[in-house]
Amino acid sequence: MAYYRSAGSVPPKRHTQHRDEEGNLRYEELMGEEGFTSDSALLYHRHLPSALVDVRTWDLPDQTLVPNHPLLPRHLATHALFADPPEPADAVTGRRLLLGNADVRLGYVVASVTSPYYRNGIGDECLYVEDGRGRVETVFGDLDAGPGDYVVVPRATTYRVVPEGPMRIYAIEANSHIGPPRRYLSRYGQLLEHAPYCERDLRGPEEPRVLEGGDVEVYLKHRGPGPGGIAGTVHVLPHHPFDVVGWDGCLYPYVLNVADFEPITGRVHQPPPVHQVFEGHNFVVCNFVPRKVDYHPLAIPVPYYHSNVDSDEVMFYCGGDYEARRGSGIGQGSISLHPGGHPHGPQPGAYERSIGLEAVDELAVMVDTFRPLDLGEAGLACDDGQYAWSWAGGRRGE
Known part of the structure; x- marks a missing residue:
């Protein structure tokens, strides 16, 4: 984490004796990242950890x-699990x-x-x-x-x-x-x-x-x-x-x-990195929150169609009204998977309907990964089997 905290009882200097009122030693434990070269915390136990x-x-x-495989965009209805x-x-x-x-x-x-x-x-x-x-x-x-x-x-x-x-x-x-x-x-x-x-x-x-x-x-x-x-x-x-009994450090x-994430907006549509909240190795976490939208006089407020050249995109829809996905079957608790190699964007009609919008009331958590995602048992169990055809009016094999 980015800053130091201390809670409970800790000794004045690290790696030194810390005793209770009866003279019993506390046992110091270091939790440290990256081989003692990054963030860490010192915890003081009553017993051997x-x-x-x-x-x-x-x-x-x-x-x-x-x-x-075969490569498909997917809609996972988690509430059905x-x-x-x-x-x-x-x-x-x-x-x-x-x-x-x-x-x-x-x-x-x-x-x-x-x-x-x-x-x-x-x-x-x-x-x-x-x-x-x-x-x-x-x-x-x-x-x-x-x-x-x-x-x-x-x-x-x-x-x-x-x-x-x-x-x-x-x-x-x-x-x-x-x-x-x-x-x-x-x-x-x-x-x-x-x-x-x-x-x-x-x-x-x-x-x-x-x-x-x-x-x-x-x-x-x-x-x-x-x-x-x-x-x-x-x-x-x-x-x-x-x-x-006490700990201190940055871990x-x-x-x-x-709700404490302050969205960044602009005259034209902003790319997903402005919505980023966390990162890990080979993935990022973004969130899309209620906000005012693009204010250029010719702006199109929903996302432009885009290809994930280097990543798979997973969107968890967890509140509000997601205008760009209207008509796709996606609702509260849905997850969309847009795999790398397939262009995706708003559902039919959303591009045109968004013109003139001043704000959106949407809440979603996005995870972008830089290696392809595979499907787990729950993903297979709640895949609606229809989402891939939603841009073509639900037609398959025609």
């Missing part, structure tokens, strides 16, 4: 991926895989019960809350999450999700770190004046949650045998993982609400 008493295999939800009302599921073991490649995996879940304690040992996670509210409890402290919140969780952070009721969560799992685009940051890590959000918009943990207990299970996703080189293990700890989970 590496202690284990048991281990077993965790059979992950289906991680199989199949190529998008879960019954209404949904069967009990949690945000970790109930997560279903929509799309993925070697850099990022995109999943969806309607979570209504508390998840197990969990850590992703492969990469950072970004959980976008489409609807519902809950609490994300982490080893650093708690984060409240609600509609429109991005919850960014660094790699190997132990956490669990406690819903207040059904929570619709769009999960972006990286094989790398996720953070603000580098062009938004000074060389020292401060968000710059041209960035569409700043440090004041970020909500971090206030105080660590200190809990006791033994034989606590932590579900771990890590590299290993299995589809995509991903495996699961359950570690049983003799002490509760949330035994941290911690945080929340950004999409």
